[in-house]
Amino acid sequence: MNAFAPRPLRVLLAKLGMDTHTVGVTVIAHALREAGMEVIFAGLKQTPEMVANAAIQEDVDVVGISTLSAGHTRTLPRLAALLREMGAGDKLLLAGGVIPEEDVPFLTAAGVQKIFTMGSDTRDIVAYLQAWWSEKLASETAP
Numbered sequence: 001m002n003a004f005a006p007r008p009l010r011v012l013l014a015k016l017g018m019d020t021h022t023v024g025v026t027v028i029a030h031a032l033r034e035a036g037m038e039v040i041f042a043g044l045k046q047t048p049e050m051v052a053n054a055a056i057q058e059d060v061d062v063v064g065i066s067t068l069s070a071g072h073t074r075t076l077p078r079l080a081a082l083l084r085e086m087g088a089g090d091k092l093l094l095a096g097g098v099i100p101e102e103d104v105p106f107l108t109a110a111g112v113q114k115i116f117t118m119g120s121d122t123r124d125i126v127a128y129l130q131a132w133w134s135e136k137l138a139s140e141t142a143p
């Protein structure tokens with residue numbers, strides 16, 4: 001890597017609770033890796049505490065949760081709160097999967113910055129992350 005090039009975006013992907021739908025998270029992991037991002041998969045059956053700890057230990061920029069079996073209105077706000085409490089509120093918290101539209105305002109108010117529901121185009125997800133990362137790098141290097 002060019003010493004002057006920005007470091008790649010680091011993303012932690014995980015699934016919370018008993019949700020064992022793995023296709024979406026696998027598709028996202030491949031798409032982000034193909035776009036040059038570093039992707040770590042924390043695995044299935046994680047708790048919000050496990051994910052928050054892994055996010056800090058792995059020093060990721062983004063935490064992405066894939067959720068298809070409900071429970072997201074309980075687990076995602078808990079994860080957002082833990083990240084804030086642990087001083088990691090600057091990490092981007094994303095979620096995707098089967099999330100009813102009516103839950104979106106509640107989740108965004110609780111600290112999930114962006115939600116990509118069923119049928120989202122992976123190119124839109126990559127573009128969103130690239131734009132967020134460029135903005136973050138620009139704000140970090142601004143005089």
Ligand code: B12
Pocket residue numbers: 013018019020021022023024025027028063064065066067068069070094095096097098116117118119120121122125
């Ligand atoms: C395949 C499937 C299964 C397979 C899973 C196999 C596997 N290893 O993944 C099997 C048969 C095992 C299964 C089991 C069950 N399933 Co199922 N399953 C599905 C199905 C048909 C497709 C899911 C899928 O793979 N989609 C393809 C991927 C590519 O799409 P995706 O995951 O949505 O991901 C996209 C976006 O959501 C987004 N995204 C997803 N994750 C992330 C993460 C991030 C960070 C980002 C940015 C974006 C993102 O980007 C992706 C690309 O567009 C859905 C119906 C559906 N149409 O979604 C039901 C569905 C999810 N299942 C459902 C249910 C109820 C179950 C069971 C409870 C059934 C049962 N009674 O046993 C169990 C639960 C098992 C468990 N413990 O979790 C319900 C969930 C209902 C709900 N949430 O309210 C659904 C919606 C079916 C329905 N209409 O009722 N299932």
